[in-house]
Amino acid sequence: MSASRRDLGVVLHLFLGSARLQKKRAFLTIASIAWGTVTILLLLAFGEGLKRQFARNERAMGENLAICWPGESSKVWKGLPEGRAIQPRIDDILVLQQRMPDVRVWGEMSTGRTLLQYARKAVNGRLIGTNYVYGDPRKHYPRPGGRFFGPQDEEQKRRVAFMGYEIAEDVFGKEDPVGRTVLINGSPFTVIGVMQRKTQTSAYGGQDKNHVVIPITTFRALFGRDKLNVVVLHTETEDEMDDAIDRMKQYFAGRYSFDPKDERVFGIWNTVKGQRISGKIFLGMEMFFGIIGALTLIIGCVGVANIMYAVVKERTREIGVKMALGARRGWITGPFILEGLSYTLVGGLAGAVIAIVIVTVLGALPQEKLKVLEFMGQPTLSWPIGAATVAILGTAGLLAGYFPARRAAAIDPAATLRYE
Amino acid sequence: MANAGEDAIIEMREIRKVYDTGKIKVEALKGIDLTVARGEFVAIVGPSGSGKSTLMNLIGCLDTPTGGQYRLGGEDVSKLDRDKLADVRNRRVGFVFQGFNLLPQISAFENVEMPLVFGGVSLGERRGRVRELLEKVGLSDRMEHKPTELSGGQMQRVAIARALAMGPDVVLADEPTGNLDTTAGGDIMQLFADLWRQDKTLVVITHDMTLARRASRVVEVRDGRIIRDVSSEEVA
Numbered sequence: 077m078s079a080s081r082r083d084l085g086v087v088l089h090l091f092l093g094s095a096r097l098q099k100k101r102a103f104l105t106i107a108s109i110a111w112g113t114v115t116i117l118l119l120l121a122f123g124e125g126l127k128r129q130f131a132r133n134e135r136a137m138g139e140n141l142a143i144c145w146p147g148e149s150s151k152v153w154k155g156l157p158e159g160r161a162i163q164p165r166i167d168d169i170l171v172l173q174q175r176m177p178d179v180r181v182w183g184e185m186s187t188g189r190t191l192l193q194y195a196r197k198a199v200n201g202r203l204i205g206t207n208y209v210y211g212d213p214r215k216h217y218p219r220p221g222g223r224f225f226g227p228q229d230e231e232q233k234r235r236v237a238f239m240g241y242e243i244a245e246d247v248f249g250k251e252d253p254v255g256r257t258v259l260i261n262g263s264p265f266t267v268i269g270v271m272q273r274k275t276q277t278s279a280y281g282g283q284d285k286n287h288v289v290i291p292i293t294t295f296r297a298l299f300g301r302d303k304l305n306v307v308v309l310h311t312e313t314e315d316e317m318d319d320a321i322d323r324m325k326q327y328f329a330g331r332y333s334f335d336p337k338d339e340r341v342f343g344i345w346n347t348v349k350g351q352r353i354s355g356k357i358f359l360g361m362e363m364f365f366g367i368i369g370a371l372t373l374i375i376g377c378v379g380v381a382n383i384m385y386a387v388v389k390e391r392t393r394e395i396g397v398k399m400a401l402g403a404r405r406g407w408i409t410g411p412f413i414l415e416g417l418s419y420t421l422v423g424g425l426a427g428a429v430i431a432i433v434i435v436t437v438l439g440a441l442p443q444e445k446l447k448v449l450e451f452m453g454q455p456t457l458s459w460p461i462g463a464a465t466v467a468i469l470g471t472a473g474l475l476a477g478y479f480p481a482r483r484a485a486a487i488d489p490a491a492t493l494r495y496e
Numbered sequence: 497m498a499n500a501g502e503d504a505i506i507e508m509r510e511i512r513k514v515y516d517t518g519k520i521k522v523e524a525l526k527g528i529d530l531t532v533a534r535g536e537f538v539a540i541v542g543p544s545g546s547g548k549s550t551l552m553n554l555i556g557c558l559d560t561p562t563g564g565q566y567r568l569g570g571e572d573v574s575k576l577d578r579d580k581l582a583d584v585r586n587r588r589v590g591f592v593f594q595g596f597n598l599l600p601q602i603s604a605f606e607n608v609e610m611p612l613v614f615g616g617v618s619l620g621e622r623r624g625r626v627r628e629l630l631e632k633v634g635l636s637d638r639m640e641h642k643p644t645e646l647s648g649g650q651m652q653r654v655a656i657a658r659a660l661a662m663g664p665d666v667v668l669a670d671e672p673t674g675n676l677d678t679t680a681g682g683d684i685m686q687l688f689a690d691l692w693r694q695d696k697t698l699v700v701i702t703h704d705m706t707l708a709r710r711a712s713r714v715v716e717v718r719d720g721r722i723i724r725d726v727s728s729e730e731v732a
Contacts (some may be wrong), residue, residue, distance in 0.1 A: 404587020490558040
């Protein structure tokens with residue numbers, strides 16, 4: 077028999093012998109580890125769910141957007157006085173789109189309250205006129221059977237409307253609005269799409285579910301207005317945004333004669349900044365959850381180590397006897413380490429199963445019915461969470477067994493064996 | 497008495513042991529020369545503090561000497577590491593203690609089996625060997641009993657069976673009758689005498705002169721030295 081197989085055989089023999097005698101202790105220890113595992117997994121799962129849901133809600137308005145409100149110049153420039161209103165127009169958007177093909181640019185004009193009529197219903201709602209590129213980056217995804225308006229609609233000033241789902245319900249009730257005609261400010265429009273449901277936590281001007289969007293050209297024809305309320309930029313990546321904003325300012329500075337360094341001309345909401353901050357906040361939150369969970373788990377492991385220390389102390393004489401009978405050090409430490417590891421592994425496994433069951437049950441709850449879940453999201457167990465938990469458990473288990481075992485191995489058999 | 501020298505089991509030369517407890521150095525053994533031949537029955541006697549416990553720890557390879565040379569069964573064991581010493585104890589030494597030192601939670605059978613587990617003896621062979629040993633000490637009907645269910649004399653017999661399990665070079669007994677009443681003590685002494693007759697080498701550390709007189713040789717230790725080494729007939 078090779079030395080290592082013999083070692084393994086002896087360690088297993090001793091381990092099984094002691095495990096057989098320690099059922100209650102084993103159960104309690106395993107339960108404490110399971111508890112710790114459930115805690116860490118649920119905390120991380122809720123954190124992950126919250127993060128995902130928050131990100132989804134926060135980004136329901138769209139990602140990588142810069143919403144630019146035109147204002148007044150605040151610096152004297154080329155003989156012109158300060159305090160001049162800068163007023164971009166629809167045509168500026170076309171120029172910008174040509175100059176910045178890598179950036180999605182659109183303008184928006186809007187009304188606070190516009191009369192919408194269908195059959196005998198009359199509802200006041202917010203109306204937006206904008207370019208067709210608005211649809212995707214602003215996450216105005218149509219429900220099946222509908223669409224957002226396209227370039228032809230804009231070019232031909234078609235009377236088509238895309239509606240938020242809540243205002244659509246206000247106007248049409250249970251009927252499907254798509255294909256029906258709604259009177260907007262007295263003019264007939266065909267509803268071509270209704271927005272999919274989304275939970276939105278950031279907005280400018282109002283929630284998307286409550287407004288109606290029409291082509292900007294149609295809006296101009298309807299209201300005789302040409303001045304944009306906002307100019308919006310959307311970039312593919314976060315990093316492109318600052319440059320895109322600079323280029324837009326450069327264009328308008330040349331077009332309307334103001335100092336391109338004048339920070340006051342546009343009030344800009346750059347969502348990239350917010351995204352970055354909330355990313356950090358959530359990283360911090362996850363770390364916080366992780367630390368709390370890990371601490372709980374560590375308490376469990378300290379419990380294991382504590383019990384094992386007590387066992388070592390209680391069995392000092394036994395360990396001395398075994399040493400006298402020829403047990404090598406590894407045969408003394410092995411069963412303790414194995415015991416610590418098996419408690420943590422069995423406990424960890426049990427905890428993981430419990431956590432998975434809880435998460436699955438919560439996941440099966442209908443999200444629409446529970447307002448809380450709309451913001452809290454569904455607890456989500458991810459691979460990194462699992463890997464982190466396994467790593468913490470494994471380390472803690474090893475340590476919980478190792479330190480008591482080391483003490484056991486340090487026992488001097490000669491000192492323990494003589495007399496009572 | 498067997499012939500020492502060629503067939504020596506224990507050969508100690510100039511053995512010294514110093515306990516270094518930080519500030520104070522205690523010299524427990526000040527140069528011991530001791531040879532025990534195969535088949536001898538040696539009693540080591542001496543008052544407490546004489547160094548006989550230290551001597552026993554060294555003979556039993558529970559500790560290593562500070563100086564000198566110790567050969568056990570022909571193998572130099574003076575400078576082995578802990579695991580090697582453990583193997584030597586397993587193969588060459590059988591311990592019998594005053595306090596029995598049986599593992600309380602397992603049966604007599606499993607107690608006797610323990611050194612065989614450490615010795616890497618296969619399961620089948622272990623079973624036969626343990627049964628044989630327990631029969632030898634007269635406990636074939638007590639194999640599955642736990643130590644708490646046995647009398648003191650029975651426990652010591654289990655311990656003796658355990659000491660014999662690996663067929664050691666020497667059985668080392670530390671006050672084996674110290675915790676027993678006269679009758680049980682007498683039985684154990686008889687058992688030792690029987691073992692001696694079966695050519696086992698026995699070293700017994702004891703206060704008990706009745707037991708010492710049963711030995712073939714009495715070694716008296718005092719103040720870290722051997723002061724007397726005589727055959728038992730010469731002991732007063």
